[in-house]
Amino acid sequence: MQPPAPALDAMTTTAGFLLVLSIVIPVAGVLLAFIAGDRYVRLIACAIIPFGLAIAVAILVALPASNGPLVYLLGAWPPPLGIALRADALSAVMLVVTAVVISSVAAFAATDFSPAATETRAPFAFWILLLAIWGALNTIFLGRDLFTLYVALELLTFAAVPLVSLEGRSETLQAALRYLLFALLGSVLYLLGTALLYGRYGTLDIVLLSHRIGTEPAVLVAAALMTTGLLAKTALFPLHLWLPPAHAGAPAAASAILSGLVVKGSFFIIVRLWFNVMPGLPGFAATQLLAALGGAAIVVGSVVALRQERLKLLIAYSTLAQIGYLFLMFPLALGGTGQLESGGALAGGLLQAVSHASAKAAMFMSAGLIYARLGQDRIMALGGVGRVLPISVLAFALSGVALMGLPPGGAYLAKEILLQAAAEKGQWWWAVVLQAGGIFTGAYVVLVLAHALAPANEPITPDSPAPRIQELSALALALCSLSLGLVPWEAYLSIPHGVAPDKLGPEALSKALLPILGGAVVAILLGRWECPPGRLSRWKALMVIVGQVRRAGLTLGAIVEGCDNVLRQWPAACISLLMLAALFGASMLLSF
Amino acid sequence: MSGPTVFGLCAAVAVGLGLYGLITNPHPLRKIIAFNLLGSGVFLLFGVLGRRGAAASVGNDPVPQALVITGVVVAFSATALAIALLLRLFQKTGSTTLSSGAPPNVSSDPSGG
Numbered sequence A: 001m002q003p004p005a006p007a008l009d010a011m012t013t014t015a016g017f018l019l020v021l022s023i024v025i026p027v028a029g030v031l032l033a034f035i036a037g038d039r040y041v042r043l044i045a046c047a048i049i050p051f052g053l054a055i056a057v058a059i060l061v062a063l064p065a066s067n068g069p070l071v072y073l074l075g076a077w078p079p080p081l082g083i084a085l086r087a088d089a090l091s092a093v094m095l096v097v098t099a100v101v102i103s104s105v106a107a108f109a110a111t112d113f114s115p116a117a118t119e120t121r122a123p124f125a126f127w128i129l130l131l132a133i134w135g136a137l138n139t140i141f142l143g144r145d146l147f148t149l150y151v152a153l154e155l156l157t158f159a160a161v162p163l164v165s166l167e168g169r170s171e172t173l174q175a176a177l178r179y180l181l182f183a184l185l186g187s188v189l190y191l192l193g194t195a196l197l198y199g200r201y202g203t204l205d206i207v208l209l210s211h212r213i214g215t216e217p218a219v220l221v222a223a224a225l226m227t228t229g230l231l232a233k234t235a236l237f238p239l240h241l242w243l244p245p246a247h248a249g250a251p252a253a254a255s256a257i258l259s260g261l262v263v264k265g266s267f268f269i270i271v272r273l274w275f276n277v278m279p280g281l282p283g284f285a286a287t288q289l290l291a292a293l294g295g296a297a298i299v300v301g302s303v304v305a306l307r308q309e310r311l312k313l314l315i316a317y318s319t320l321a322q323i324g325y326l327f328l329m330f331p332l333a334l335g336g337t338g339q340l341e342s343g344g345a346l347a348g349g350l351l352q353a354v355s356h357a358s359a360k361a362a363m364f365m366s367a368g369l370i371y372a373r374l375g376q377d378r379i380m381a382l383g384g385v386g387r388v389l390p391i392s393v394l395a396f397a398l399s400g401v402a403l404m405g406l407p408p409g410g411a412y413l414a415k416e417i418l419l420q421a422a423a424e425k426g427q428w429w430w431a432v433v434l435q436a437g438g439i440f441t442g443a444y445v446v447l448v449l450a451h452a453l454a455p456a457n458e459p460i461t462p463d464s465p466a467p468r469i470q471e472l473s474a475l476a477l478a479l480c481s482l483s484l485g486l487v488p489w490e491a492y493l494s495i496p497h498g499v500a501p502d503k504l505g506p507e508a509l510s511k512a513l514l515p516i517l518g519g520a521v522v523a524i525l526l527g528r529w530e531c532p533p534g535r536l537s538r539w540k541a542l543m544v545i546v547g548q549v550r551r552a553g554l555t556l557g558a559i560v561e562g563c564d565n566v567l568r569q570w571p572a573a574c575i576s577l578l579m580l581a582a583l584f585g586a587s588m589l590l591s592f
Numbered sequence B: 001m002s003g004p005t006v007f008g009l010c011a012a013v014a015v016g017l018g019l020y021g022l023i024t025n026p027h028p029l030r031k032i033i034a035f036n037l038l039g040s041g042v043f044l045l046f047g048v049l050g051r052r053g054a055a056a057s058v059g060n061d062p063v064p065q066a067l068v069i070t071g072v073v074v075a076f077s078a079t080a081l082a083i084a085l086l087l088r089l090f091q092k093t094g095s096t097t098l099s100s101g102a103p104p105n106v107s108s109d110p111s112g113g
Helices: A014-036 A038-065 A089-112 A122-142 A146-164 A170-201 A206-212 A217-234 A243-249 A252-277 A283-306 A311-326 A344-374 A390-404 A410-425 A428-453 A468-482 A506-526 A534-567 A570-590 B003-024 B028-055 B062-093
Strands: A070-073 A084-087
Touching (some): A014 A038, A038 A070, A084 A122, A089 A468, A122 A146, A170 A217, A170 A570, A206 A252, A217 A570, A243 A252, A243 A311, A252 A311, A283 A428, A283 A570, A311 A344, A344 A390, A344 A468, A390 A428, A390 A468, A506 A534, A570 B003, B003 B028
Antiparallel strands (some): A070 A084
């Protein structure tokens, strides 16, 4: 009935053992920490993390030498009987970035979550959950079986939910419970899709499945259910009800992990599903739909971010917008034959994910430092913080610059690749969305920096300075994100030739003007400001015009915020989830 | 109607009821129960798949059983985690509603962060 299984990757490669180690080491850390108890948990985590980093780098180095993906067959049983781990270029890059982000967050958290810091069990939980998230993410990046991915995804959620409520306040408990319930709904839909696929093809191995899969009703339903379930876990607009309170309520180090890494886990499974399992299935309509949701996420996330009063909520909404950015690559990766091609656009999308992971983690860490120093994080009251915490504000600014897609950041390279792909495909509308995304990001970064660099209204009380290691780890991660564009990616990702050849030249720098200047204008029109500074009073005529445009902008912003509030209600979010599943099914049916 | 079809329809009904409960019930505990019902429907579907393999004289397909066991463990731990969070929330606030968490942009929240 079924064609004989092709003998693909049916051998463990020489460096394959590294794949097992990269999963086993964090898990071993979790178990050891449980045995050793409160006092040694930080020590164990800090001992494990360099090992994990070294293994991730070793996988990255071993990959080009092995002439194809690294494979490890668990128990030497080849699929479909056994399950395999497999590292291709995407996995290797994600593994290393995850390890780097985890390492710098650990350096940041080492003072906050030291064993003697508090009487609570928060430090104990934090280090264990950090290692658990790492293990789950590595499994997601390496898993070659849709069910393994399901289990890893659940592990990721179970480790991420308690991180939200680490402080145990009632709002964060509510946020965690909402996150958990909505994520469970998403994962059940994913599991339902897996069941349908298994029932049709008798295997869940990604490589085998990609050879057997055809366009059939059951597969369409499965694809639509799995995609929607994963989107709910990724918090793509309009399925984002859980994200803002969860990411804004967690402690800084936890927010950095949640925003930088955890949402990338389910995003990575969507990429696997669409590009590796069923590249021929989605077709034009479904990719356009997915990217349209991304575009809506960019607009709504950014506009609502500009209207926030608190810095951490602003950054959480910025995450919402940046998640939308990740999905713009799908229509641009669609080849002429209706197949999704793992070419330049995928490289661009992955670079976007990688640079967002590092930049957003750095941004949350610097926001955490500002919060710790001021005791609050109202954006209006940030005046003078640039004097007191220069390094933290610099880290915030640099991570903002990296997020905006300014050269030489990874996001800049990603944007150039995607713009080129949009031009080649003739889909100019995505080029508009890409540029608008950069401008919106520029807007909220400018808004925060303008407040942070303004003189203080009341002098900030002298207090103990922020621990240097915390400031430096945030700064290092921001610099890391900003230098991603200079990395020679060609060995791993298929970067199209001649994209952004000159990353620091005058031409590249002139492209930087658009997000900054456009961002400043958008920030003036849509952002929250107190009364305009008195020294501008001689430009009264100009202020009148600006004031009128601003009033229109604020009304528009209020409408968008109202829509966001409605969509974040539980029934509305669930109904949009079901509608999205139906829409994805219908749009895939269109491309038959 | 053959056995697998009947069970398949039962699975569909369970999934539908679970989804309905998860969407419409405002109470978190009922949402958790609805999630379990939804999960049971999916597990039943896995059972049907294994059984259908048996009907086609392949012997009883063991893979869906292994998947269901794993799925049950996952659903069990999810339920435990959700109940623990709910209990903690009840201890803190004395109520178990999720609706008051709707506007997170409360400027009067000095401890938020």
